[in-house]
Amino acid sequence: MLKFRNTLKVLAAACFLLWIVDGCLLIQSESPRSAAPTAAGSAPVPGPELPPRYSGAIHVHSTYSDGGGTVAEIVRAGQHAGLDFLFLTDHDTLQPRFDGHQGYHDGLLLLVGEEVNTSAGHLLALGVGKDVDQDGPLGLPALIEEISEAGGVSIAAHPTGRRPWTDWTVEKMDGLELLNANSDWRDDGVLELLRALVFLPFLPDGVFNSLVDRPEEAIRLWMHRARRQPVTVIGSVDAHERIPLWGERHLSFPTYERMFGLIRTYVITGTELTGDAGADEAALVEALRRGSCYVVLEGYEPAPGFSFELTMGPDRVSMGSSVGFKAGERLHVTAPSSGPVRIRLYRDEVPLIETEGHELFVEIPGPGVYHTEVYQMRSTLLRGERQRLWIISNAIRVE
Ligand SMILES: [Zn+2]
Numbered sequence: 001m002l003k004f005r006n007t008l009k010v011l012a013a014a015c016f017l018l019w020i021v022d023g024c025l026l027i028q029s030e031s032p033r034s035a036a037p038t039a040a041g042s043a044p045v046p047g048p049e050l051p052p053r054y055s056g057a058i059h060v061h062s063t064y065s066d067g068g069g070t071v072a073e074i075v076r077a078g079q080h081a082g083l084d085f086l087f088l089t090d091h092d093t094l095q096p097r098f099d100g101h102q103g104y105h106d107g108l109l110l111l112v113g114e115e116v117n118t119s120a121g122h123l124l125a126l127g128v129g130k131d132v133d134q135d136g137p138l139g140l141p142a143l144i145e146e147i148s149e150a151g152g153v154s155i156a157a158h159p160t161g162r163r164p165w166t167d168w169t170v171e172k173m174d175g176l177e178l179l180n181a182n183s184d185w186r187d188d189g190v191l192e193l194l195r196a197l198v199f200l201p202f203l204p205d206g207v208f209n210s211l212v213d214r215p216e217e218a219i220r221l222w223m224h225r226a227r228r229q230p231v232t233v234i235g236s237v238d239a240h241e242r243i244p245l246w247g248e249r250h251l252s253f254p255t256y257e258r259m260f261g262l263i264r265t266y267v268i269t270g271t272e273l274t275g276d277a278g279a280d281e282a283a284l285v286e287a288l289r290r291g292s293c294y295v296v297l298e299g300y301e302p303a304p305g306f307s308f309e310l311t312m313g314p315d316r317v318s319m320g321s322s323v324g325f326k327a328g329e330r331l332h333v334t335a336p337s338s339g340p341v342r343i344r345l346y347r348d349e350v351p352l353i354e355t356e357g358h359e360l361f362v363e364i365p366g367p368g369v370y371h372t373e374v375y376q377m378r379s380t381l382l383r384g385e386r387q388r389l390w391i392i393s394n395a396i397r398v399e
């Protein structure tokens with residue numbers, strides 16, 4: 001009996017050791033890659049052929065609602081993280097805008113939007129200069145119309161999270177959050193979360209990266225809607241830097257700076273930003289409305305050189321466009337990285353073709369909603385090669 005118990009103890013210890021070693025290797029394999037080298041060996045900058053793009057954090061809460069940091073603290077975190085722009089979106093208030101916080105802060109463009117509580121869930125209203133809310137249970141279409149008429153964009157927040165978006169019949173809503181850093185870890189298994197806790201003090205970069213997975217359900221919702229109309233998708237941080245404990249106590253975690261380095265939306269504006277906050281807000285919001293943007297798991301590697309375009313002879317159109325089908329139209333994806341990647345092209349949600357390389361060029365077979373995803377190849381001794389989601393494009397609709 002004693003011998004049996006000892007054997008059990010040894011077995012349990014061996015399993016625990018294996019779990020720790022496997023976890024350590026796995027989290028290590030999730031570490032950031034240094035930025036892709038260019039011919040000159042410096043950090044990549046978009047070449048002259050790439051239109052200007054700006055990387056930012058969308059969906060941030062401050063002490064104006066349930067966030068833990070003041071606007072000044074959030075601005076500092078955004079500057080440290082190297083953001084180009086940041087959309088503050090406190091719950092049901094535009095007060096930070098009225099208090100004069102919107103504008104450039106040493107190179108960082110702080111824009112104030114709002115997260116509006118509606119009958120169908122939480123809705124981001126970006127680029128609206130006035131406070132908006134839903135008037136009565138049937139007032140949702142009017143709210144979305146009002147946002148649109150005021151020059152803003154409306155985006156369903158955490159559509160598959162704990163407070164999901166429930167009304168997909170509203171016509172004019174511009175888009176949805178494909179990734180939400182505050183929701184995405186919640187569907188992970190108990191063991192995965194336990195592993196994250198164990199390694200958080202030692203390998204925080206890898207731990208945060210390991211918790212973001214391909215948003216299967218949000219992609220299905222996106223594609224379902226995109227067959228009927230253009231839909232913008234973004235990656236948001238939903239940063240609070242505040243986990244409530246009991247009474248007035250809370251944990252200042254995860255930090256704003258950490259979240260700003262985890263998920264970003266890169267917005268491709270037609271022209272360079274000017275330094276004038278009003279004009280630049282309009283340019284960014286207009287590009288978001290068009291879907292001229294892409295989502296990056298910035299924690300793996302910045303992606304300033306990514307592009308996804310449809311070409312026809314000398315003409316080319318980018319993400320967010322809708323075009324008619326013509327024989328000979330080709331899709332072109334480039335995804336420079338300092339390590340191995342896999343580019344996968346989807347037509348109506350179904351994988352069409354993929355390549356292990358930094359470029360893909362393919363003639364399209366017919367109409368459809370096309371988007372691309374880029375994966376970073378990461379391997380460990382015990383698990384072999386794994387592919388981890390790095391970039392999701394917006395769609396090009398071919399009708
Ligand atoms: Zn929310």
Ligand SMILES: [Zn+2]
Nearest residue numbers: 059061115238
């Ligand atoms: Zn939120």
